[in-house]
Amino acid sequence: MTRRVAVTGLGVVSSLGVGTRAHFAGLREGRSGIGPIELIETQGLSVPIAAEAKAFDGAAYFSKSELMMRDRVTQMALVAGEEAMAQAGLASGTAAGADGAQAQVDEALGVRSGVVIGTSIGGSQTVDEQYRLLYGERKNRVHPFTVPRLMANAPCSHLSMRFGLMGPSWTVSTACSSSNHALAQAFQMVRSGAVDVMLAGGSEASLTFGVLKGWEGLRVMAKDACRPFSKNRSGMVQGEGAAILVLEDMAHAQARGADIIAEIIGCGMSSDASDIVKPSQDGAARAMVWTLKDAGINPEDIDYINAHGTATAVNDSTETAAIRQVFGVHADALAVSSTKSMHGHCIGAAGALEAAATLLAVRENLIPPTINYEEPDPECDLDVTPNTARERQVSVAMSNTFAFGGLNAVLAFRAV
Numbered sequence: 557m558t559r560r561v562a563v564t565g566l567g568v569v570s571s572l573g574v575g576t577r578a579h580f581a582g583l584r585e586g587r588s589g590i591g592p593i594e595l596i597e598t599q600g601l602s603v604p605i606a607a608e609a610k611a612f613d614g615a616a617y618f619s620k621s622e623l624m625m626r627d628r629v630t631q632m633a634l635v636a637g638e639e640a641m642a643q644a645g646l647a648s649g650t651a652a653g654a655d656g657a658q659a660q661v662d663e664a665l666g667v668r669s670g671v672v673i674g675t676s677i678g679g680s681q682t683v684d685e686q687y688r689l690l691y692g693e694r695k696n697r698v699h700p701f702t703v704p705r706l707m708a709n710a711p712c713s714h715l716s717m718r719f720g721l722m723g724p725s726w727t728v729s730t731a732c733s734s735s736n737h738a739l740a741q742a743f744q745m746v747r748s749g750a751v752d753v754m755l756a757g758g759s760e761a762s763l764t765f766g767v768l769k770g771w772e773g774l775r776v777m778a779k780d781a782c783r784p785f786s787k788n789r790s791g792m793v794q795g796e797g798a799a800i801l802v803l804e805d806m807a808h809a810q811a812r813g814a815d816i817i818a819e820i821i822g823c824g825m826s827s828d829a830s831d832i833v834k835p836s837q838d839g840a841a842r843a844m845v846w847t848l849k850d851a852g853i854n855p856e857d858i859d860y861i862n863a864h865g866t867a868t869a870v871n872d873s874t875e876t877a878a879i880r881q882v883f884g885v886h887a888d889a890l891a892v893s894s895t896k897s898m899h900g901h902c903i904g905a906a907g908a909l910e911a912a913a914t915l916l917a918v919r920e921n922l923i924p925p926t927i928n929y930e931e932p933d934p935e936c937d938l939d940v941t942p943n944t945a946r947e948r949q950v951s952v953a954m955s956n957t958f959a960f961g962g963l964n965a966v967l968a969f970r971a972v
Contacts, residue, residue: 561746562809562972563817565646565802567639568912569632570899571607571795575639578611579799579909580916582898583924584945589899590782590793595763603777606763607795607900625701626714627679632798633711633759634718644802645814646753647719660720661753668751670723671716672742673800674734674758676904677767678708684764711759715800723751729904732864733957734758735799736907736965740823742803743967752805757908759798768794774833776868782901784865784894784926785872785940787933792866795900799908818918819970821952822851828962835871835958840864840878843964844954848882851968853952855883858890858968860923860953862914863940865894866901873935875956880938891948893941897927907957911967914955918971921950 568575571589572582582589590607598604614623614631626634641647647659661669682705689695704710709727716725724745728738735758742756771777771794778791809816824846828839848855864875872894880887895913902909913924922945929942951971958964 559747559749560806561743561820562804562806563801563820563915564804564809564814565640565644566799566817566912566915567636567643568797568799568909569609569612569636570797570909571609572899574611574635576912579912583895583913583916584922586925586927586944587898588927593763596765601765601768601772603768603772603779605779605793607793608763609797625704627682627705627710628761629675629679629759630710630714632761633673633800634714636757636759636798636800637715637718637755640755640800640802641719644804646802663720665752666720666722668723669721669753670745670751671712671721671725672728672738672754672756673712673715674728674738674904674908675708675711675760676729676731676734677760677762679706679710680762680764680767682706684766687766715755719755721755730963731959731961732901732903732906733959733963733965734904734907736955736957736967737825739801739907739911739967740825740965743820743823746803746805752808754803755800756803757798757800758905760903760905761796762903763794763796778867781928782867782897783928783930784867784897785933785936786929787931789867789869789872791868792901795902797899797902797905797909799905799912801908801911816972818915819972820967821853821970822847822968824850824966826964828964830962833960835874836962837874837878837881839962839964840875840956840958841881843966844878844882844956847954847966847968853968856886857952858954859948859950860891860917862910862953862955863892863894864956864958865896865926867896871958875958876936876938887938890939891923891941891946892938893924893926895924907955907965910955914953914969917950917953918969921947923948923950
């Protein structure tokens, strides 16, 4: 049995704000969520900027006892999931006070619903804090909830418990493609008839001293701004956030009168099988080709691509070449943009936040821009929607993610 898959809910926490409305407003305005690091002490860091979710304060949503059990990565996932489920009309309430009674899906739907969440690192703030105690302050013990807080499956598990989702639930960790892989697997589960509803997306809160020092060591980090596809680009900017989507059997959604944001129509996944950090043009191209085949559409059906667009020298030129390889002459008619220029590279949550931007495009016929674009690069010669959002009819859009380790995942969305 093959079923159509609707997106009926969306929730977002990002450096552009808390909530879908704030995130979309930032994308429309071409506003940068990147600025000086404030979450942590920066002494010893050579990279002074990040895309912090500065409007997000877990204490505004959770009790003290709940905060003791939840790393920031889980807090963000829960707040985004709360918004997504409320928008879908499947459950309502607030993330605060989860110790008490809250709305959950009914049991019959709960056993036919699951969760797939992508995260690259998991509870990195907990790891950083406890390592500092052990090795920096020479303490002999750590917080008793250290393991439940740091485990990578914590966001997934808390979401399943919060909403009573008792079907297949798991965590995906494939670096920068984590949440696109999660969305792809959730899409396949609903399409196959294995479940009726899946809560899927990603969360990442890895702006810690240890993680940032690791990224500094790779020498791929910008020190002033994220400039995807611009000739003077100087590297990526780390971000944090979460985006959660409700994927639902189309017939089920229509029968209950749900507001359908868009339809997911295909996914494609590939492995470069070549280099642990250097991207492959052919690997990226295969993922896009398989997405088109899975969706049953032609290259000229795509109107917009939300690019992986990390603003590193190699990624942007390689992705441009891969798009030209797949789309041929149609590549010149495509609208392309990298929203990482605004919300940063959120690693395991990147694909989910960019799926949100892609939903904005197909829902409102608006191409979010690539900001900070200053100088054309002959090796990045696509229409990258420089600096200002643009109105354009978007019937079908694609969202690319290409991860370290050569793990690629691409999604296709269609307007309804």
